[in-house]
Amino acid sequence: MMGNVPSFSPGTAVSSALPGYVALCLTLQVHRLASAQFTVTGPDRPIAAFVGGEAVLPCHLSxxxxxxxxxxxxxxxxxxxxxHLYRGGRDQYGQQMPEYRGRTELLKDDITNGIVSLRIRNIRPSDDGQYKCFFQSGVSYEDAILEVQVAGQ
Structure with missing residues (x-):
């Protein structure tokens, strides 16, 4: 019984599938490395803001x-x-939501250390809630969640 191996040549089947499999493993490995190049951190508590005032949403890279x-x-x-969107070394306002137009400013004094903040002026009640701060470099990207709490509504 043991001698009755199905008659096919194992060499060709395995070797034809192997290069594709190896390539897939390498690709997955590269993506895993890429996504772990940095992390993005926001504040650990909600940002308090007042109607008519301003809020500063800080994020930094580690x-x-x-x-x-x-x-x-x-x-x-x-x-x-x-x-707010910053890409290609400058602020991009084309995709910005109309309700934020003219109210945002990216504070870039410490951008070479991976520290940036977004200032939102003339706070409105609708600014209350969650924001995501997203950093992308090549295929690597990470984001952090920030919470703005608007008082005086």
Whole structure:
């Protein structure tokens, strides 16, 4: 019984599948490394703001590295709900939600250390809630969640 091995040549079946499998493993490994290059951290408590005042939403990279050539995006519930976008070394206002137009400023004094903050002026009751701060460099990206609590509504 033991001698009755099914008649196919194992060499060809295995070797034809192997290169694809090896390539897949390498690709997964590269992506795993890429996504772990840095982490993004926001404040550990909600940011208090008052109607008519301003809020500063800080985010920073660990380990410290320059974010000058990264894409930085603050958004609300969806990636496309852009509060502020910085890409290609400058602020981009084309995709910004109309309700934030003219009210946001990216504070870049410490961007070479991976520390940036978004200032939102003339706070409105609708600014209350969650924001995501998203950093992307090549295929690597990470984000952090921030909470703004608007008082005096």
């Amino acid at each position: 380990p410290r590295m320059s974010a000058e050539n990264m894409e930085l995006r603050w958004f609300r519930s969806q990636f496309s709900a852009v509060v």
